[in-house]
Every structure is written in structure tokens, then in C-alpha cells.
Amino acid sequence: MKALIFAAGLGERMRPLTERTPKPLLSAGGKPLIVWHLEKLAACGIRDVVINTSWLAEQFPRALGDGARWGLRLHYAYEGATPLETGGGMLHALPLLAGTSDADAPFLLVNGDVWTDYDFARLPREPDGLAHLVMVDRPAHATHGDFALDEDGRVRADGVHRLTYAGLGVYRPRLLDGWQKRVGDCAHVDGKPRFRLAPVLKAHMGAGLIGGEHHRGGWTDVGTPQRLAELDARLSATPSG
Numbered sequence: 001m002k003a004l005i006f007a008a009g010l011g012e013r014m015r016p017l018t019e020r021t022p023k024p025l026l027s028a029g030g031k032p033l034i035v036w037h038l039e040k041l042a043a044c045g046i047r048d049v050v051i052n053t054s055w056l057a058e059q060f061p062r063a064l065g066d067g068a069r070w071g072l073r074l075h076y077a078y079e080g081a082t083p084l085e086t087g088g089g090m091l092h093a094l095p096l097l098a099g100t101s102d103a104d105a106p107f108l109l110v111n112g113d114v115w116t117d118y119d120f121a122r123l124p125r126e127p128d129g130l131a132h133l134v135m136v137d138r139p140a141h142a143t144h145g146d147f148a149l150d151e152d153g154r155v156r157a158d159g160v161h162r163l164t165y166a167g168l169g170v171y172r173p174r175l176l177d178g179w180q181k182r183v184g185d186c187a188h189v190d191g192k193p194r195f196r197l198a199p200v201l202k203a204h205m206g207a208g209l210i211g212g213e214h215h216r217g218g219w220t221d222v223g224t225p226q227r228l229a230e231l232d233a234r235l236s237a238t239p240s241g
Contacts, residue, residue: 001105001125002097003046004090005037006167007112008054008083013223022056024112025063026228029235032063033222034112042070044121046108050075050096054083082189086197087179094173104174111167115231117218123170128153130175130204133212135163136219146198147205147212155212157202166219169212175200 011018017026024034034051041049049072053060057078067074077093084092090109097107106127108120116134124132133155138145148159179195182203186195204210220231 001046001108001170002048002050003041003108003110004093004097005034005049005051005110005112006086006089007034007060008052008057008079008089009113010055010083011113014225014228017225017228018055020056022053022059023222025059026222028115028222028228028232033115034060034064036115037110037112038064038067038070038072040120041108041110042072044119044123046120047071048073048075050077050093051112052077052079052084052089052093054079054081080190080192082194084189084192084194087176087183087195087200088186088193090171090197091176091179092192094176097173104172106170106172109169109171113222114167115218115220115222115235116166116168116215118166118168118215120168123168125170127170127172127211129209129211131169131171131201131210133169133201133210134166134215135212136166136215138162138164139221141221141223147201149212149214153211153213154208155201155205155210157205163214164221166215167221175204 007024011023014023025032051060053076075096077096079092135149145162146165148156148162179200182200183195186193201210222228
């Protein structure tokens, strides 16, 4: 299995911290956010990791190199000066994620601007359906939540008890087949489509093709300088993380 790390965002809510440093390279607990992910990916046996980049893209290979220090092979998917959003970013990275013998081989996806104590080894290597999403309780800053999780482990677009998508999951490339029908008209940047992944996921939820689980452990969406400072203080107080 390969992995994809979303790291192309502009980090506008994190400024001024992100004026010179892309958000996934900001440090918490003594190391960049993205390094926490790389260590966990290596620990669960993944060797090839694709990192999509845009804002201050040149800093990623400068800071991370080729990944050899973690026993990884890093591949950088530069989207251009304008990020392609989650759906466009995934579509752009698919050629680098293709399996050697299976074009629909599942891959692990994690957002570069989250931190979690979730054990990546728990994720299914073969999801039942097109994707398996990790969900968490709604944080105070996300009052509405993203999706609902049924008792049978199916993720739904609507429901009474809505959870927040953790920015972590396993996806099949086939999820994006016919994405144009799910998204409709979308912007293009230098000939590359720019669209969000959520409408594609929601379109498949009605057919029960998106599974998931509820993680009740530690998780932080590092979306503001305050949340980064709080996470740093917490991790620094407990170095074992």
C-alpha cells in the first residue's frame, strides 16, 4: 500500500506562521506535523509516500529529502501555484499512487495539517467499498460536523449524530471514476481540474459504498496558531505522544 499526504494548502488561517513555512512543516512537540505522519506510515509498513504540494513547495524536499531517513520513498506531486483542492489534488496524484499490478489498489490518505494518536496500522488494507473514513467527535470550532456514521459502519451524508472527518482514511482510485458527473462544472488551473472531494464522497454514500469508524482518541485539526500552540504544549509535556 502507498500513501498520499495532502500538503498543498495555502495555510491562510495560520498566518503569519505560514508566510514562510507551509503548514505541514510547522512544528509541534519538537518535530514538523508531517513528520509525525511519516513516522507512523513507516511503522505500519508503507514505503512509498506521495506528498502533494503547492504553497512554498520547494521547502518540502529541502526539509524531508527523499524519505530515506524513515525508510520511505517520497514522491512530490506539485500542483502549481494554485492548490487543486482535495478532489483535484487526489486526481492529480493518482498516477503516482497506481499499484504495480492493480490500478485500483487502495492507498492511505492523511491530511498534512492534522495530528492524531490513531494507529495507522488499524486501517483496513482492503476497504469494504470505495473508501474507509476515520471520524472523530466534533471539535468546538466545528459545530455542524461532516457526516453521520451508521451502526453498521456506513458513512452517510446526513444523520442525527454527525461526526467530523479526521482527514484520515483509505481510498480506492475507482472512487474518482466519473467524478465530473458528481462535481459538475469546476474550475481548471493550467488545464488541471480543481474541485473538492466531499461531493464525490457524498454521491457514493447513498449506495453504501463509503465505510468508516469512530476514533475516540486524540486528534487536532491544526487550523489556527492557537490550536498549534495548544498541541505543541500538550505534546511537549508528554514526549511519548
